[in-house]
Amino acid sequence: DVLMTQSPDSLAVSLGERATIHCKSSQSVFYNSNNKNYLAWYQQKAGQPPKLLIYWASTRESGVPDRFSGSGSGTDFTLTISSLQAEDVAVYYCQQYYTGPPTFGGGTKVEIK
Amino acid sequence: QVQLVQSGGEVKKPGASVKVHCKASGYTFTDYGISWVRQAPGRGLEWMGWISAFTGDTNYAQKFQGRVTMTTDTSTNSAYMEVRSLISDDTAVYFCARAPLVSGSSPSAYWGQGTLVTVTS
Numbered sequence: 572d573v574l575m576t577q578s579p580d581s582l583a584v585s586l587g588e589r590a591t592i593h594c595k596s597s598q599s600v601f602y603n604s605n606n607k608n609y610l611a612w613y614q615q616k617a618g619q620p621p622k623l624l625i626y627w628a629s630t631r632e633s634g635v636p637d638r639f640s641g642s643g644s645g646t647d648f649t650l651t652i653s654s655l656q657a658e659d660v661a662v663y664y665c666q667q668y669y670t671g672p673p674t675f676g677g678g679t680k681v682e683i684k
Numbered sequence: 685q686v687q688l689v690q691s692g693g694e695v696k697k698p699g700a701s702v703k704v705h706c707k708a709s710g711y712t713f714t715d716y717g718i719s720w721v722r723q724a725p726g727r728g729l730e731w732m733g734w735i736s737a738f739t740g741d742t743n744y745a746q747k748f749q750g751r752v753t754m755t756t757d758t759s760t761n762s763a764y765m766e767v768r769s770l771i772s773d774d775t776a777v778y779f780c781a782r783a784p785l786v787s788g789s790s791p792s793a794y795w796g797q798g799t800l801v802t803v804t805s
Contacts, residue, residue, distance in 0.1 A: 611791035620795035668789045672745045675729040
């Protein structure tokens, strides 16, 4: 199975500041045939199911605020929240869906400083 | 609007079985599949498997092969997941999520609210 490693485990950011989360896969999740990275990001608030934020590494799901952006390719990816809002407090997960069973990173908890 | 509504929490003894129900609405059930994902308390997300609502084809994570059965009932737009021989490590919230028709390997935009299964003697 593809191992997904997120860093940091948690971070505290002031309101309005940038939050950056990293995700590394144990093998490339880039498919040459369609030039796509099979990488998604989810947000999970306490007591709720995950919410899909980004897929294909950088495509925002409909309705997701544009302060959320995804970047990266191959094995290294980043989720950036450009200006942290109070409602962004949550745990964020990356997921690869390139091969084998879909696998998730361990999660990054984002809090307000 | 697309909705997935799951059955309520369960408390089971070790060795027992549990069957979680996921009822879909707001879309054509047989145009999609259903994936199941679980989350142990305070832990991350673990994909368990997928079922096609059209063909009934399944794809289970190797870890759950032989202990988990996923089924659908197209007459009621429902999906079910049964876990047998429960152990304490199976204590988790179990989520269903809408998936593509032909594969469970795709991000899910629609999720059920989750069902807490507690395994305790």
